[in-house]
Amino acid sequence: MRAATLVRLAGRALGRNKMRSFLTTLGVVIGVAAVIAMTAIGEGAKYRVQQTFEAMGTNLLIVLSGSSATGGMQGGFGSQPTLTWDDLRSIQSELSAVKAAAPVMRTASVIQAEEQNWTTSLVGTTPEYFQIRNWSVSAGQRFSPEDVTSGAKVVLLGQTVVEKLYGSGANPVGRTVRIKMVPYQVIGVLAKKGQSPMGSDYDDTAILPVTTFQSKVQGGLTKFLTGAIFVGAVSPDATGRAQQQIAGLLRDRHRLGPGIDDDFSVRNLSEIASAQAQGTAVLTTLLASIAAVSLLVGGIGIMNIMLVSVTERTREIGIRMAVGGKPRDILTQFVAEALALSAGGGVIGIAVGIGAALFLAHQFHWPTIIRVATVLVSLGFSALVGVVFGLYPARKASRLDPIDALRFE
């Protein structure tokens, strides 16, 4: 039998029982729509997590100095400065998995503008920090390596600080603020970064050159780096390698023999990120498999109706066989009908699923991402459901004895 004839035949057979065909298809429609909508939401959630971690900085590692132990009391990491400026330079220049490293010294301080003041987190660092944290400026510019060398009194303000000091939407570039009575020129405003995974506000900060921070805010130059070192690995895959290299280098530099604990710690944030991403991926898979179960139920519905149809049309099958329909022709005809039901349901389901995802995205401001691959896979899967569940009834039809089939009342 010709393919075009087959398609027309299937269309006609299903068109005869429109209501029945529609109801049969409904199972697949709901299944596919659920798969599409669920994965769109799941992908959206994953995207949101990724965004959050990207805001934190790509490929980020944080090196903290060791703990102090006084009278049996173990201080936390960073309580004993063990990291030196030379350590920083070595990390920056000697390790293959490290793209950039920056010192991060931090303290809370009041910033005064002409009319308002605001207490914020003051950070002293170098220009590499912006690269590591993937942070650009929305106005003005970043400070340069020369500003660090010269200890220039310049500051970059986060969006929240700008809002508190000057009101939202203001451009304070070129204005002067005072920190601990020292005047600084605002040379730039940082781009909005949002919340950290733990919920704190990245934009509530002000950043100055690390040398300025040391001399004007902290007071006095020291051999030790009283803060953390932020390290950017060359790629997301290289964070593990970078972590090992840093640990090796620091143990070497600090002359820690075997059996002696590290006097520093290296935190790998991409591990947390990937764990989170994995969590959402599991969730997506879970949602999608629940949806796939309903697709399976839809397939069983198709099989049920096809079995009814084969019985109803026994005589038709007999006639077709008598005039020359081969068992294979009968088989293909019924498989084609089942396929038309399920693939038709798949197409409608995709439309409904995309509609539902867009509605949720619009109504609840959930990020939803519809992937072409998901659409194609669910369409393919629904077609497969049709073939698999149509095969048994179709086989039953093709194995009928023409004489019995013709005699069937």
Added chain:
Amino acid sequence: MAPLISLEDVSKIYRMGEVEVPALQHVTLRIDEGEFVAVMGPSGSGKSTLMNIVGCLDRPTSGTYRLGGAEMGGLSRASLAEVRNRQIGFVFQHFNLLPRTSALENVELPLVYAGLRTRERQERALRALDRVGLADQASRAPNQLSGGQQQRVAIARAVVNEPRLIVADEPTGALDTRTSMEVMQIFQELGAAGVTILLVTHEADIGRCAGRMVSMRDGRILGDRRQAPLRADPARFPLPAVEASA
């Protein structure tokens, strides 16, 4: 010349659980190309079984059946379907047309399985309908046609693929006398055109229209004789009501 149909010692035994029911017992029958044969006998005589075997719908339990010299016994279901498609046309007592399908599409059906294109199918189906005088009813569904018309559509379907053999199982069984004669007239025309016809009936009037009469009983052939066929003439059969009043 070798006969078109050749049954040699053919038996067919149906198994109903433990019981074996012989439907055909050692039947030997030869039918030449172009013959119009009526098979007569009461119900249960095995004539339908004979027809099913000759029509390649069924296979004999023992013995050999040759159609056009080719052995049919060992063929697969698919090959038998192909033989039915190319060489045999069927006409049944209850017409067996596809419901809710136009006369034209019903006639097209064998051509669908012959793998013809839509246009050629339609042309040939229309020609076949014209042959039975129903070209103007092509778009009607079976339930919009009278019994006689439905049977003529079925005949058109049987001849559309130009088979060598037409097998008809009680084709007039569901028709009144006048319509029966109309249908027989068409069979006689086909016979005159050289088509071999095997017609199963239990009506003597219908059997008289064939050129050869085979009578059966209990799965055996009792008689086989040639006869001068009675010309089917619907004009001789006025409407039954009129006949009763005469």
